[in-house]
Amino acid sequence: MGKKYIRETYANDVSFTIEVEQHLHSEKSRFQQIDFYQTETFGTVFTLDDLIMVTEKDEFIYHDMICHPAFAVNPNIKRVLIIGGGDGGTAREVLRYPIEALDMVEIDERVVRLCQQFLPLTASSFDSDNRFNLLFANGLEFVANAKTGAYDLIIVDSTDPIGPGEGLFTAEFYRNCYRCLNDSGILINQHESPFYTRDCREMVRAHSKLKKTFPIARIYQFHMPTYPSGHWLFGFAAKSLDPVQDFKPAEWGSFNLQTKYYNLDLHPAAFMLPTYLKEILKGVK
Numbered sequence: 001m002g003k004k005y006i007r008e009t010y011a012n013d014v015s016f017t018i019e020v021e022q023h024l025h026s027e028k029s030r031f032q033q034i035d036f037y038q039t040e041t042f043g044t045v046f047t048l049d050d051l052i053m054v055t056e057k058d059e060f061i062y063h064d065m066i067c068h069p070a071f072a073v074n075p076n077i078k079r080v081l082i083i084g085g086g087d088g089g090t091a092r093e094v095l096r097y098p099i100e101a102l103d104m105v106e107i108d109e110r111v112v113r114l115c116q117q118f119l120p121l122t123a124s125s126f127d128s129d130n131r132f133n134l135l136f137a138n139g140l141e142f143v144a145n146a147k148t149g150a151y152d153l154i155i156v157d158s159t160d161p162i163g164p165g166e167g168l169f170t171a172e173f174y175r176n177c178y179r180c181l182n183d184s185g186i187l188i189n190q191h192e193s194p195f196y197t198r199d200c201r202e203m204v205r206a207h208s209k210l211k212k213t214f215p216i217a218r219i220y221q222f223h224m225p226t227y228p229s230g231h232w233l234f235g236f237a238a239k240s241l242d243p244v245q246d247f248k249p250a251e252w253g254s255f256n257l258q259t260k261y262y263n264l265d266l267h268p269a270a271f272m273l274p275t276y277l278k279e280i281l282k283g284v285k
C-alpha cells in the first residue's frame with residue numbers, strides 16, 4: 001500500500017507534507033470537513049477543510065501566545081469571551097488565571113466533540129469548570145447581540161477567512177467586539193501571516209479594519225512550525241492599553257504560571273517586527 005500524507009498547499013508551487021501513520025477519523029459536519037491523523041513527528045494532527053489547525057507537538061506555541069500576552073498587559077482580566085477555539089487549547093490557558101467567567105462561542109459542536117475524543121491534550125478544558133460557559137453559535141451573531149462593555153478580553157481563535165470563519169474578519173464583527181469590550185478591553189485575533197501572498201492579503205485586510213476600529217492596533221509574531229511559512233501573527237487591539245508600554249512583568253510573574261513558549265523577555269520582543277512586515281504595515285490605511 002502507498003504511503004498517505006497530509007498535504008497543505010501554501011502557494012501554487014509550494015506545499016507542506018506530513019506522513020500519516022493512521023487516519024483516525026474523517027467526517028463532514030454542517031460547516032466543514034474534519035479530520036484527525038496520527039503522525040510520528042507531530043503526534044495527533046487535527047485539520048479543518050484540509051488545513052492544519054492543531055498538532056500535539058506545536059499547539060503550546062499557539063495557545064501560549066494567543067492567551068498570555070493579554071494577561072501580562074491587564075492582569076485584572078476577569079470576564080473573557082473566546083470566539084471559535086473548538087479544540088479547547090485557548091480555553092485551557094485562559095482557565096489557568098483567576099478569572100470570573102469564560103464564555104466560548106464555537107459554531108461547530110462536532111469540532112468540540114471530536115477533539116474531546118481525539119485531542120484530550122487541548123480538549124481537557126471542557127471538563128467541568130463552573131466559570132466556563134460553552135455555547136454553539138455563530139460568533140458574528142453572538143457579538144452583535146452581546147451586552148455593551150461585557151468583556152475585559154475577547155480572543156478570536158478562528159479558522160482562516162474562508163467558510164464559517166469569513167464573518168470573523170469583517171469590519172462589522174470588529175465593531176461589535178469593540179462595543180462588547182469595556183474601557184480597558186483587549187481583542188486578540190488570529191491574524192494570518194505576511195509571507196505567502198494569500199495569507200498576506202488577509203493579514204493586511206484584517207489589520208486595516210482593526211486600525212479603523214480600535215485606537216490601538218498592534219501585531220505580534222510567533223514561530224509556528226505547522227502553519228504556512230512558520231511565521232504567524234496575532235493582532236492585539238485595545239481601547240486604552242498598549243501591549244508594550246503597559247506591559248506588567250512583575251504582576252504577570254506573580255501568577256506563577258509555568259509556560260513552555262511565552263516568557264517575559266519574549267513579550268516585548270514579539271511586538272518588534274521584521275523590516276519586510278513593517279514595510280507592508282506602513283502601507284495599510
Ligand code: SAM
Pocket residue numbers: 031052053054062083084085086087105106107108111137138139140157158159160163164165166167168190
Ligand atoms: N488554531 C487554529 C488555527 O488558526 O488554525 C484555529 C483553531 S479553532 C479549531 C477554529 C474554530 O473556529 C473552528 O473550530 C471553527 O469551527 C470555529 N469557527 C469558524 N467560524 C466560526 C464562527 N463564525 N463562529 C464561531 N466559531 C467559528
